Amino acid sequence: MSHHIVEVKELKFSYPDGTPALNGVNFRITHGESVALVGANGAGKSTLLLHLNGYLTPQAGSVRIGDIPITKSTLKQVRQTVGMVFQDPDDQLFMPRVYDDVAFGPTNLGLPPDEVKQRTMNALALVGAVHLKDRPPYKLSGGEKRAVSIATVLSMSPAILVMDEPTSNLDPKARRQLMSLLAEFDHTKIIATHDMDMVLDLCSRVIILRGGEVVADGAAKDILNNRELLDSSGLEKPFRLQGCPICGNKGD
Amino acid sequence: MQIVLLTQRKISFSLASSRAKRSVPPSSREILIFDIGLLNVCAMGSIDSSFFDIGRLDALSSKDSPVHRIDPRLKVLTTLYFIAIAISFDKYDPAGPVPLLVYPMTLMIIGEIPFSYIAKKLLIASPFVLSVALFNPILDRCPMLNLGPISVSGGLVSFASIMTKYVLTVSAVLALIACTGLDSICSALARMGVPKAFTIQLLFLYRYIFVLGEEAARMTRARALRSFGGKGLGMSVYSSMIGHLLLRTVDRAQRIHLAMLCRGFDGEIRHGEPSKIRLSDLLFLAGWCALFTLLRLYDFPAWLGKGLGRLL
Numbered sequence: 001m002s003h004h005i006v007e008v009k010e011l012k013f014s015y016p017d018g019t020p021a022l023n024g025v026n027f028r029i030t031h032g033e034s035v036a037l038v039g040a041n042g043a044g045k046s047t048l049l050l051h052l053n054g055y056l057t058p059q060a061g062s063v064r065i066g067d068i069p070i071t072k073s074t075l076k077q078v079r080q081t082v083g084m085v086f087q088d089p090d091d092q093l094f095m096p097r098v099y100d101d102v103a104f105g106p107t108n109l110g111l112p113p114d115e116v117k118q119r120t121m122n123a124l125a126l127v128g129a130v131h132l133k134d135r136p137p138y139k140l141s142g143g144e145k146r147a148v149s150i151a152t153v154l155s156m157s158p159a160i161l162v163m164d165e166p167t168s169n170l171d172p173k174a175r176r177q178l179m180s181l182l183a184e185f186d187h188t189k190i191i192a193t194h195d196m197d198m199v200l201d202l203c204s205r206v207i208i209l210r211g212g213e214v215v216a217d218g219a220a221k222d223i224l225n226n227r228e229l230l231d232s233s234g235l236e237k238p239f240r241l242q243g244c245p246i247c248g249n250k251g252d
Numbered sequence: 253m254q255i256v257l258l259t260q261r262k263i264s265f266s267l268a269s270s271r272a273k274r275s276v277p278p279s280s281r282e283i284l285i286f287d288i289g290l291l292n293v294c295a296m297g298s299i300d301s302s303f304f305d306i307g308r309l310d311a312l313s314s315k316d317s318p319v320h321r322i323d324p325r326l327k328v329l330t331t332l333y334f335i336a337i338a339i340s341f342d343k344y345d346p347a348g349p350v351p352l353l354v355y356p357m358t359l360m361i362i363g364e365i366p367f368s369y370i371a372k373k374l375l376i377a378s379p380f381v382l383s384v385a386l387f388n389p390i391l392d393r394c395p396m397l398n399l400g401p402i403s404v405s406g407g408l409v410s411f412a413s414i415m416t417k418y419v420l421t422v423s424a425v426l427a428l429i430a431c432t433g434l435d436s437i438c439s440a441l442a443r444m445g446v447p448k449a450f451t452i453q454l455l456f457l458y459r460y461i462f463v464l465g466e467e468a469a470r471m472t473r474a475r476a477l478r479s480f481g482g483k484g485l486g487m488s489v490y491s492s493m494i495g496h497l498l499l500r501t502v503d504r505a506q507r508i509h510l511a512m513l514c515r516g517f518d519g520e521i522r523h524g525e526p527s528k529i530r531l532s533d534l535l536f537l538a539g540w541c542a543l544f545t546l547l548r549l550y551d552f553p554a555w556l557g558k559g560l561g562r563l564l
Contacts, residue, residue, distance in 0.1 A: 055510050076516065084514045090463050091507040096435035096455065108516030136310055138462040156515065 004031035004159045004188045006052065006082075010061035013047055021047040023212040024061065029205075034189040036199040036220065039209035040234025045164075045192040048209065052162050052190065053082045065160070080109065083158030083187075087165040089145035093137035098129070098148050101137065105156040123155035124148075127181060143174030147181070160188045167195045196238040200224055208233050309426075312365055313433035319363040323533040324432050324440035330355075330540045331428045337544040338420045344396065346412035347553040349420055355540060356423040363431035370426050374419060385414040434458045442521070452521055456508075463504070468497055 006029040013022040021044045029035050039045050050056040051063050054070045065081050068074045086092045095101040102123050106116040124130045127147040132140060140148065146166065153161065166182065167175045175198075182189065182202055193199060199206060199220060206223040208216040210233045216223055223229065224238055236242070243249055313320075319327075334355050341348040360367060392407030429437065435455065442451040471493055479485045509517075 050510075053514055055513065079514050079516060082514075084511075086507065086511055088507070091504060092511045094456065094459055094508050094512065096433075096459055100435070104512075104517075104521075105515035107522045108518065134314070137459070152515065 005029065005064070005066050006160060006188070006190065007064040008048075008051070008061070009064075011048070011051060011058050011063060012060035013051070013056060013058065021212055022051075025209070025212070025214055027207055027214060027217055029188060029190065032186060032188055033205055034203045035191070035205045035207060036203035037190060037192040037207050037209065038194070038196070038199065038233075038235055043209040043234070044212040045209055047212075049084070049162055049164055049190075049192055052160075053084050054078050080156055081158055082160045082162055083153030083156060085149050085153055085161065085163040085166060087168060089142075089149040090137070092149040092152060093145060096136055097133070098124075098135050098137060098140070099133040101148065102133075102151045102155050105152060109156065119155045119157070123151040126154055127151045141174075142169055143171070143177065146170060146174070146178060150181070158187065160190065161185065162190045162192075164192050165194070166191060167193065167198050194235075196224065196236060197240055200238040200240065208235070210234075308369065309430055310433065312363075312369075312430040313436075315364060315431075317363050317431070319359055319431045322536050323527060323529050324436040325444055326529065326533045326537045327428055327432055328437060328440050328444070330537050331424055333541050334424050334544055335421045337548050338417055338424075340548065341413070341417070343410045343413050344406060346409060346416050348551060349416055349547075351547050351552050352420055352544065353423075355544070356420070356427045359424070359427035359431055363427065365427060365430045370423050370430070373426055374422055377422060378418070381414065381418045385411045385418075388414070448520065455521070460504075460508075464497075464501060467500060471497065 006027075008025055008027050011022050011025040012020075014020040025044070025048060037045050037048065047056065051058060051070075052065075054063075054075045057070070063070045065078050068077060070078050093101050095104055099120060103116050103120040106119045111119070121130065121133075124133055127150050129144065129147050129151055132144055132148060137145065137148070150166075163182075167178060170178060175195075179198055179201055182191075189202070191199075191203065203220050206216070206218065206220045207214055208223065208229070215233060216226075216229055224241060227237060230237055334352065338349050338352055356370075359365070360370060388411045389405060389407035392405060392410060394406045395403040396406045396409050397404050432440075435458070438451045438455045438458075441454075442448060475485070475489065475493065
C-alpha cells in the first residue's frame with residue numbers, strides 16, 4: 001500500500017526570524033517501518049514533524065505522503081493519513097469530554113453518526129480507555145491523558161502515526177504500558193524522542209538529526225551501539241547497552 | 253557570624269511554641285523549610301482551592317435530576333427570559349424582583365445543588381458589583397422615603413436594587429450551569445444560532461481555565477519559594493509574570509490550533525446528534541415564563557406589604 005510511504009527530499013526550512021532549522025533533509029520511510037527520529041535539543045526534530053502533516057510548508061524541497069505531495073489542496077487527505085500525537089496531551093485534548101475529543105476527528109471527516117460512534121469506541125477500546133469516556137480531560141492522570149491522546153488520532157484510522165516524545169513525563173509503569181500499546185500497532189510509526197531505551201524496544205530504524213541535517217540513517221542495532229556517533233550528536237547509548245554501575249561490566 | 257547565629261536563634265525561639273510537641277531543637281535548614289512551607293500555603297491556598305472548586309461545578313452538572321434532564325436549549329431560553337424580566341424592574345424598586353428568587357431556588361432544590369456553594373460564588377463575584385453600585389449612594393442623595401427620623405436617599409434605594417438584581421441573575425446563571433454543564437450550554441447556544449466565535453471561545457475558556465490556572469499556580473509557587481521576607485513579591489515581578497503567562501498562552505493556543513487542524517478542524521465544532529425536545533421541556537419553558545410575566549405585571553411585594561399593614 002503506497003499511501004504508507006513518507007518521502008522527504010532536500011527539505012529546507014528557516015524560521016521567520018532567520019534561524020535555520022532544516023538544511024536539506026532526505027529520507028524515505030516505507031510501509032510498516034518503525035522509525036526513531038533522534039537528535040539533541042534544537043536539532044530540528046519538531047520542525048521536521050510539523051512538515052509531515054503540512055502545518056509548515058517546505059521552503060525548498062518536498063514532502064510526499066504516499067503518492068501525494070503535500071500542498072494546500074491535499075492537506076485534508078494528508079492529515080487523515082498522518083495521525084499526529086503531540087508532546088503535551090493538554091494541547092491535544094481540547095474538548096470538554098474525552099468522548100467528544102476522540103469523536104472530533106471522525107466528525108470533521110463528515111462520517112455518519114453511527115460510524116463516528118463506532119470508531120470512537122473502537123479507538124478508546126484499543127488504548128483501554130473506554131471507562132474514561134465521560135470524564136473531562138483535566139481529571140485524567142498523565143498516563144490516561146497520553147492513552148486518550150493516541151485514541152483521538154486512532155479514531156481517524158491513520159496509516160502513519162507521528163509521535164513527539166510519547167514517553168515524556170510518564171511514570172515507569174505508564175511508560176511501559178504505552179510502549180507495549182505502541183508495539184501492537186502495525187502502522188508506520190515515526191517517533192521523535194530522547195528515550196533511547198524505548199527506541200531500542202520499538203524501532204528498527206534510527207534517523208539522527210544534527211543541526212538540521214541527517215547525520216545517520218540506519219538499523220537501530222548498529223546506530224545505538226555507535227558511541228562516537230551518538231556522542232557527537234548530543235546523545236547517549238540506551239542505558240541497557242551501557243555499563244553496569246554495580247557489577248562493573250563495561251557494556252561494550 | 254555572631255549576628256547570623258543570633259538571628260537564627262531568635263527565629264527558633266519564635267517557632268518554639270509551635271514545635272513544643274516534638275521538643276526537638278530546630279536546625280536552621282528546618283526553619284527555612286518551615287518558612288517556605290508557610291509562605292507557600294499563604295500564597296497558593298487561594299489559587300489552588302478556587303480552581304478545584306470549578307471542578308465541583310462540573311461534578312454537580314453530571315448528576316441526574318428532573319431539572320438536569322430538561323433540554324439545555326429550553327433551560328437557556330428560560331434563564332434568558334428570567335434575566336430580562338429581573339433587570340426590567342425600576343431602579344427605585346429593590347423589592348419588586350425578589351419573588352423571582354423562586355426560579356433559582358427551585359433549580360437548586362430539585363437539582364440538589366448546595367445553597368452554600370452558590371452563595372460562596374456570589375460572594376466571590378460581589379466586589380465587582382459593589383464597585384459598580386457603590387457610587388449610587390454618593391451621587392444620588394435626593395431623599396426618597398422617610399423612615400421616622402432617617403431619610404433614605406434615592407442612591408441607597410438604587411444600590412439595593414442593583415444588589416438584588418445581581419443576586420437574582422447570577423444565582424440563576426450559576427444554577428443553570430450547575431444543572432446543565434457548560435459544554436451542553438455551549439452546544440445549546442450553538443444550535444440556537446449564537447455565532448460560533450462566541451460558543452467556541454466559551455468552550456475553550458472552560459477547558460483551558462484549568463490548564464492556565466495550573467500554569468499560573470506553578471509560577472506563583474516558584475516565585476513564592478524564592479521570595480524571602482516579602483521581597484520579590486512586588487508589582488514589577490508580578491507584571492512580568494503576567495506578561496510571561498500571556499506569551500505562554502499564545503504559544504499554547506498555537507499548539508492547540510495545530511492539534512485541531514491535524515484532526516480536520518475547519519472552523520466548525522460539530523456537536524453530536526441534537527436531542528429531541530419533549531413535552532416536559534416545553535412545559536418547563538412555558539410554565540416559568542408565564543410565572544415570570546405574572547410576577548412582573550403584578551406587584552406582589554406591595555400587595556403583601558398592604559395586606560400585612562391591614563392585618564396589623
